[in-house]
Amino acid sequence: MSNIQDKVVIITGVSSGIGESTAKELASKGAKLVMAARREERLIKLQEEIQMNGGQAIYKVTDVSSHEQMEELANYALKEFGKIDVMINNAGVMPLSSVHERKINEWDTMIDVNVKGVLYGIAAVLPSMRERKEGHIIIVSSVAGHLVFPSSSVYSGTKFAVRAITEGLRQEECNNNIRTTIICPGSVATELTDHISNSELKASIKEQSEIAIDPANIARAIAFAIEQPSDVAINELIIRPTIQQ
Numbered sequence: 421m422s423n424i425q426d427k428v429v430i431i432t433g434v435s436s437g438i439g440e441s442t443a444k445e446l447a448s449k450g451a452k453l454v455m456a457a458r459r460e461e462r463l464i465k466l467q468e469e470i471q472m473n474g475g476q477a478i479y480k481v482t483d484v485s486s487h488e489q490m491e492e493l494a495n496y497a498l499k500e501f502g503k504i505d506v507m508i509n510n511a512g513v514m515p516l517s518s519v520h521e522r523k524i525n526e527w528d529t530m531i532d533v534n535v536k537g538v539l540y541g542i543a544a545v546l547p548s549m550r551e552r553k554e555g556h557i558i559i560v561s562s563v564a565g566h567l568v569f570p571s572s573s574v575y576s577g578t579k580f581a582v583r584a585i586t587e588g589l590r591q592e593e594c595n596n597n598i599r600t601t602i603i604c605p606g607s608v609a610t611e612l613t614d615h616i617s618n619s620e621l622k623a624s625i626k627e628q629s630e631i632a633i634d635p636a637n638i639a640r641a642i643a644f645a646i647e648q649p650s651d652v653a654i655n656e657l658i659i660r661p662t663i664q665q
């Protein structure tokens with residue numbers, strides 16, 4: 421039996437890309453999924469597909485930048501399944517731009533979703549995990565959480581931030597048998613670049629994304645971290661296309 425079988429797993433940002441692939445991978449390995457994103461039509465479609473393949477998944481429309489909605493998401497998981505084994509903070513946005521463009525609203529959104537959303541996710545699940553003395557918190561950072569390039573200043577800032585937060589959480593909670601994993605993908609073929617508002621930059625990033633790998637590869641890395649024995653923590657994984665610099 422897989423070590424993922426019957427684990428209750430919350431995943432945010434499940435309506436496309438890495439989140440969607442991860443939901444399918446974990447459902448195929450017997451997880452009980454609690455899926456979150458804002459676009460309900462996509463959640464319904466994914467739930468139907470998972471159920472048709474014999475998997476278990478419920479969903480709750482959730483904006484991760486709302487502390488209240490994240491608490492409601494965790495409470496829903498506890499009400500329906502009685503426990504939370506794994507929290508995957510995957511939702512993220514990447515409207516890249518140069519600082520001089522002063523795209524203040526986009527900065528705010530990146531900080532709200534990529535940083536506060538992760539913090540709210542951690543806050544929502546930590547009390548029940550500490551009580552059970554068992555849990556696993558996974559955050560999807562990025563190779564941009566290790567390096568900065570022109571136009572990634574704010575995005576990289578958010579991805580560096582969540583790596584720091586997760587490392588601090590690891591040190592604070594390892595004695596409570598709570599594992600943490602930071603996932604750092606390189607270029608992955610998803611909808612992430614769709615929201616870049618500078619059209620020239622968007623075209624150039626899309627061109628660079630031709631090397632992007634399928635999100636199923638990241639889903640397998642996440643499953644690998646979850647299926648380790650509970651006394652083994654995979655603290656960080658970097659997964660790039662082989663030809664990415």
Ligand code: NDP
Nearest residue numbers: 433435436437438458459483484511512562608610611612
């Ligand atoms: P997608 O754009 O395909 O997926 C992003 C997901 O985040 C969607 O499901 C979207 O759902 C959700 N989301 C966005 N804002 C919110 C919000 N406020 N509340 C709830 N959900 C939200 O991109 P990816 O799959 O690529 O991105 C997943 C993660 O992977 C992100 O954290 C990203 O930074 C990271 N990453 C991606 C890389 C890549 O090359 N693709 C590389 C490195 C890291 P909805 O709009 O329905 O709410």
